[in-house]
């Protein structure tokens with residue numbers, strides 16, 4: 172990688188470039204049809220009160236070349252917060268130059284500064300580029316865990332069944 176690498180927190184004026192990078196990741200993952208983020212939603216998610224997620228941007232010579240998006244998790248067994256890495260992406264021309272590692276190191280440092288102990292993420296099983304990278308970091312594969320997702324009509328149906336939930340006082 173030629174040029175100076177800077178990793179910094181995203182600002183509201185990064186929303187547009189983040190959306191471009193989301194699209195590049197979605198194309199890479201063959202998930203373009205699932206990309207519905209727009210500027211308004213993303214601005215609210217990252218800079219609303221409270222924010223739903225946080226983003227870091229990697230720049231080389233002032234140009235965005237990668238990003239990480241993450242949010243807090245909680246482990247009952249540890250009774251301590253963790254971080255879920257939602258996305259990690261480096262533009263193809265800048266790969267294998269240390270940018271991905273620098274972004275993930277910055278997320279790990281945020282977690283440790285907050286007293287967290289667990290950094291987790293999911294990767295597509297065909298994505299050898301990412302799986303090799305994660306192996307190199309010493310990450311553990313959680314093959315015994317099966318990810319679930321409830322969306323659309325089944326989600327709506329379940330939500331409609333909800334009993335009244337009273338306050339905790």
Ligand SMILES: CC(C)(COP(=O)(O)OP(=O)(O)OC[C@H]1O[C@@H](n2cnc3c(N)ncnc32)[C@H](O)[C@@H]1OP(=O)(O)O)[C@@H](O)C(=O)NCCC(=O)NCCS
Nearest residue numbers: 259260261266267268269270271272294300301303304307
């Ligand atoms: C995965 C990804 C973020 C890695 O970013 P990167 O900038 O290329 O990674 P780095 O250059 O920081 O690599 C760090 C180390 O991992 C190694 N590495 C990177 N990719 C590797 C691979 N596929 N297999 C083995 N080692 C790998 C590098 O050689 C480097 O090792 P070193 O520190 O000993 O030199 C990048 O390839 C990418 O954006 N891929 C497409 C999107 C994607 O898959 N995102 C993750 C979705 S879960």
